Amino acid sequence: VQGLSLDLKPKLSTRRREKRAMKRTGLGERDIIRRLTERFAKSGTKLPLGFEDDVAAYPMTRKRFLVLKTDTLFGSTDIPPGMSLQEASRKAVVATVSDFAAKGVQPVGLLISLALPAPVSQETVNELASGIQSACNEYHCRVIGGDTGESTDLVIDCIGFGFAEASRIMRRDGAKPGDVIAVTRTFGRTSAGLKILLSREKAMMQKFPGLVRSVTHPRARLNAGLRLANSEMVNSSIDSSDGLAWSLHEIARVSKVRMLLDRVPVAPEVRTFADQQGLNPQRLALYGGEEYELIVTIPE
Amino acid sequence: VQGLSLDLKPKLSTRRREKRAMKRTGLGERDIIRRLTERFAKSGTKLPLGFEDDVAAYPMTRKRFLVLKTDTLFGSTDIPPGMSLQEASRKAVVATVSDFAAKGVQPVGLLISLALPAPVSQETVNELASGIQSACNEYHCRVIGGDTGESTDLVIDCIGFGFAEASRIMRRDGAKPGDVIAVTRTFGRTSAGLKILLSREKAMMQKFPGLVRSVTHPRARLNAGLRLANSEMVNSSIDSSDGLAWSLHEIARVSKVRMLLDRVPVAPEVRTFADQQGLNPQRLALYGGEEYELIVTIPE
Numbered sequence: 001v002q003g004l005s006l007d008l009k010p011k012l013s014t015r016r017r018e019k020r021a022m023k024r025t026g027l028g029e030r031d032i033i034r035r036l037t038e039r040f041a042k043s044g045t046k047l048p049l050g051f052e053d054d055v056a057a058y059p060m061t062r063k064r065f066l067v068l069k070t071d072t073l074f075g076s077t078d079i080p081p082g083m084s085l086q087e088a089s090r091k092a093v094v095a096t097v098s099d100f101a102a103k104g105v106q107p108v109g110l111l112i113s114l115a116l117p118a119p120v121s122q123e124t125v126n127e128l129a130s131g132i133q134s135a136c137n138e139y140h141c142r143v144i145g146g147d148t149g150e151s152t153d154l155v156i157d158c159i160g161f162g163f164a165e166a167s168r169i170m171r172r173d174g175a176k177p178g179d180v181i182a183v184t185r186t187f188g189r190t191s192a193g194l195k196i197l198l199s200r201e202k203a204m205m206q207k208f209p210g211l212v213r214s215v216t217h218p219r220a221r222l223n224a225g226l227r228l229a230n231s232e233m234v235n236s237s238i239d240s241s242d243g244l245a246w247s248l249h250e251i252a253r254v255s256k257v258r259m260l261l262d263r264v265p266v267a268p269e270v271r272t273f274a275d276q277q278g279l280n281p282q283r284l285a286l287y288g289g290e291e292y293e294l295i296v297t298i299p300e
Numbered sequence: 301v302q303g304l305s306l307d308l309k310p311k312l313s314t315r316r317r318e319k320r321a322m323k324r325t326g327l328g329e330r331d332i333i334r335r336l337t338e339r340f341a342k343s344g345t346k347l348p349l350g351f352e353d354d355v356a357a358y359p360m361t362r363k364r365f366l367v368l369k370t371d372t373l374f375g376s377t378d379i380p381p382g383m384s385l386q387e388a389s390r391k392a393v394v395a396t397v398s399d400f401a402a403k404g405v406q407p408v409g410l411l412i413s414l415a416l417p418a419p420v421s422q423e424t425v426n427e428l429a430s431g432i433q434s435a436c437n438e439y440h441c442r443v444i445g446g447d448t449g450e451s452t453d454l455v456i457d458c459i460g461f462g463f464a465e466a467s468r469i470m471r472r473d474g475a476k477p478g479d480v481i482a483v484t485r486t487f488g489r490t491s492a493g494l495k496i497l498l499s500r501e502k503a504m505m506q507k508f509p510g511l512v513r514s515v516t517h518p519r520a521r522l523n524a525g526l527r528l529a530n531s532e533m534v535n536s537s538i539d540s541s542d543g544l545a546w547s548l549h550e551i552a553r554v555s556k557v558r559m560l561l562d563r564v565p566v567a568p569e570v571r572t573f574a575d576q577q578g579l580n581p582q583r584l585a586l587y588g589g590e591e592y593e594l595i596v597t598i599p600e
Binding site: 032039057066111114122128129132145148152 | 326327329332333335336339340347355356357358360366368369370371372374376377408409411412413414415416418419420421422425426428429430432433442443444445446447448449450451452453455457459461463
């Protein structure tokens with residue numbers, strides 16, 4: 001640690017904090033997951049990947065795993081102003097693909113479970129389908145089934161599956177003392193971009209199109225993840241969809257190591273934005289979310 | 301056809317009709333599915349099972365398929381008065397297992413994607429987990445992963461997977477001229493039971509506990525489905541979760557055959573209930589829903 005004192009305990013991202021502020025007391029998302037997984041983990045032999053990893057894995061043979069992931073986008077909390085339905089449905093797929101990227105596994109197929117508030121227009125269905133298809137084309141996977149229903153909230157559940165050699169999957173819990181931490185890109189764009197979208201200020205949007213686009217048109221680092229897995233050099237890997245700080249903390253926690261940061265990788269345009277807004281650029285980079293980069297640790 | 305003239309075109313089940321009545325104009329669920337599947341079906345080689353079958357299938361090899369299903373329960377529309385959260389989460393699993401039953405495939409694992417309206421109490425989480433675990437014990441499968449999030453509506457998405465020899469899967473589209481139609485049990489319990497629950501009349505609930513229980517504690521016919529698949533006698537199979545009439549019509553449509561009914565299999569207690577309420581027992585049996593029996597056609 002060189003001159004920096006960082007609190008890497010999980011903090012809520014900007015958005016989560018806002019959502020939380022609207023709640024009365026109740027269990028947080030992590031508590032809910034912990035309680036559920038405690039219940040379900042009891043009911044069988046140990047799974048190849050813990051409940052807390054980016055994806056679930058089922059051993060088809062000792063060496064070959066079926067890899068599965070479900071990730072759900074909710075209209076009421078996950079679609080900021082200025083984001084189209086097409087962008088939202090594309091992002092639902094990107095979020096799932098990103099978890100496969102972090103494990104170095106190609107998702108081959110998707111199930112899409114859609115809930116739509118009535119009345120449903122043809123245009124809505126077309127927009128949703130276009131966004132999903134667009135992401136499928138980008139990441140070389142396809143929709144093979146799904147479900148639709150009616151709800152009071154728009155819900156897009158994107159379920160991905162793929163196959164992987166057991167030894168090739170990059171885990172969360174493999175970080176070793178002496179590893180260096182590497183990331184696929186600088187951070188902070190999505191926290192800054194979300195602030196801009198929530199401000200609804202057109203001038204800001206035009207000034208920082210890259211920050212806005214990081215929220216409305218994110219990319220999953222699938223190619224990077226596949227190459228990293230093939231390199232067989234990676235000891236641990238996670239996607240940063242819950243924020244840089246939380247993801248680092250999670251690797252440290254499940255790998256039972258400590259992490260020392262001598263630099264926070266802040267995106268240049270985030271520094272500019274933070275300077276103009278009087279914000280702390282490191283906080284934007286550390287406590288964001290839905291920023292689909294990969295964080296890996298590798299031997300020095 | 302012996303003295304009966306039945307309209308087997310898809311009708312909305314009692315509940316769906318009620319939901320529909322609350323809507324303004326918009327696309328129905330079937331229109332939405334058709335539009336989506338037209339879009340996604342274009343994007344690749346033909347899938348082993350059509351988008352319209354009970355489950356999705358992905359060919360791992362030419363002979364062995366990965367079988368997947370997602371089925372979602374929504375608090376706002378799928379939990380009638382008098383049904384507990386534990387019963388609801390159990391039913392979410394039963395609905396998914398039922399689709400596997402109809403194909404004769406053992407579901408080996410589940411992902412559960414939960415969305416909960418804030419604030420979330422410990423009791424809520426415990427109830428939901430208990431219902432899910434209870435169904436897992438009944439059907440010999442286990443939860444291997446999932447996701448949780450926050451929504452304005454309770455959403456329980458149950459994703460099941462299993463493996464099957466391609467030749468053993470019972471399809472919707474295999475009905476042949478001359479086949480007889482067989483069902484795993486008589487029908488009408490859930491439409492009657494739902495009416496009773498919606499009436500909130502305690503006396504009625506006590507008088508017809510089996511009808512109420514068919515809604516709150518349904519069973520999937522997994523053993524029957526597995527045995528039917530092993531018999532290798534079944535030409536087509538579907539589960540009746542969308543109602544007897546609709547399911548028969550669907551087999552006829554995708555198999556390109558006509559169906560003749562000489563008898564509607566009405567449950568005895570449904571006849572009693574219908575007599576007392578001045579309702580048509582055959583309508584209750586034909587146009588119900590969430591009645592998780594199997595409907596198969598086999599050579600005479």
